[in-house]
Amino acid sequence: MSYTMRDVAKKAGVSVATVSRIMNGKGEASPETIAKVKKVIEQLNYKPNLLAKRLSERKSNLIALLVPTLNNPFFPELVREIEKEANKNGYQIYLCNSDDQREKVEYYLDSMVNHYVSGAIINSLHVDENDLSILEERGIRTITIDRANFDHSYSAITVNHKAGAQSAVNHLIQDNHCRDIVFISGPRDEKSAIDRLLGYKMALEQVEFPIQTKVVYGDFETESGYQLIQKLLMDGEKFDGIFSSNDAMAIGAIRACYEFGIQIPEQVKIVGYDNINMTSYLHPRLSTVDQCKEEIGALAIKELINLFNNRSEKPNHYELKPKLIIRESSR
Template identity: 50%
Template sequence: MTTLKDIAQLAGVSTATVSRVMNGKGEASLQTIQKIQKIIEQVNYHPNRTAKILSAQKSNLIALLIPNFSNPFFSELVQKIEQAANRQGYQIYLCNSEDNRQKVEYYLETMQDNYVAGAIIDSLFVKQADLDRLEQRQIPTVTIDRTHLKHPYAALNVDHVQGEYLATKNILQQQPQAKLVFLSGPAGEQSSKDRYQGYCKALREVGATSLAVLYGDFTYESGYQQVDQFLQSRTDLQGIVCSNDAMAVGALRACQDHQLRVPQDVQLVGYDNTRLGKFMNPRLSTVQQFAPNYFDLMIDELTQKQKQQYCLTPQFIARESTYGGKND
């Protein structure tokens, strides 16, 4: 296999000169540059990428730690972050923790072993000590969404209180005294608590009634099971506020199985603005967490190491599953 040293010997120059030419640093005559480039082409030389990474102790990989793929929000999040990373010349090293602390620890170690250029962290099971260790090893971090930690590093947090407030308020603007059910994520999760707080805030403003709080786990199945079970004992509800789109899809099916029309009998709103919502019947009103430019912002925070912290305001998307929604 041809090496850098072989190229240098064929060109009659030092390996340092060949390296500078290959990296576009110039510092050689035009004749020498052309000679080296011709030799490289003739011998079909490709640099050893692994050796280069080990030498520089840095790669073009950005680690992305997510909790799971069962929630469609995360699979779409991965795609959008990868596209933003690719635009700036980076590749994604995907780490699916499956909400397991042991897997989180494993991936934190492999991030260091792979000399990643930075790490985007979306996990309930990451501690500040983990971020400290990565930062001490020159791996900048940015936490997003579910990582509710007070730390000095870059962060993009979402105001879920405001997001669910907007979703609930949309239903109540059309039906001020609607009897509502809140379909929550796991009770102990901070994002679940924040969304419930926003729901309650909207109810208090108009004195509306909450019939129940149902606890799912952000999956289609839990949304269906919780709403189906509730509807077996009473059907006087007029609206369901869901903590994510996946549970909203399950809730929609449960309503249909109980011959309840959406939105005529029951208004329904999701959260996350996943693509599936646009293709449901009716199309799902929902909340968008991240505007498109925020994904480029995540990469900028890592590459520029600014350590800024942002609180992002979600946007309500009105579609056919609530009164006054539109077909988009």
């Protein structure tokens, strides 16, 4: 009978990630746990999937890219940047759109193995360290981008959304003297949305004069930004500034303001987040926070190629700082 790493983990009472780390000599476990895992490996006569490793050594030119949605304009633009960088280096992208569903994530994780991809770029809330460990066991090098809700021992790129949000809110308060600000947050359980909310609160904590604030929660899509601001206006709420957790919701908010005859930026200043392409063609052009699509694309491919070429290379963690782009919507 052929056993897998999952079988070892189950019998030893630990996670697949722990087994993977111990087998790769990375430690990060107690001596007792290491001894127990090694004993189970010996009992089951477990051997890593050598066929998968041999296949990975063929250096397939396919890199899987798992994204949460294509409805948010940011992600198609991110895909384009990653694909452009991959093509420059002789690799093709296998695009996997999960629609933020665990069932689809599992399908694509299996599909990555079946397609013999060399590497996987993961941007999903529904992937855990066990998933990454299984891919790595099969010779698929991995790097996560931004949305992972957990710390892990593989390569990762994160964006400092707290700093990005803080700069946007500081701009509304300090540069534009906004005193009644609405923050359109993303989903309550989404890591980047949580970080942007924390950045918003950090900016408010530094202010020594009273600021009226309202936090409403959307889903990162244009319609939710439109409906949230429309409801506030229908309820008679007054505000002079809006910070949106992404550009798509900011565009919906702008539409709602115009329908109520509110002029931007004369009556309400608005700042979005993402710096998607269309923001520079709106009227007025939307101020936003650029979260480094080009840099993410270049860095993700560079890191994977480095991992392909140096199998013993230790994974790296990178943190990027977003940049505030000031345009007419907040001048």
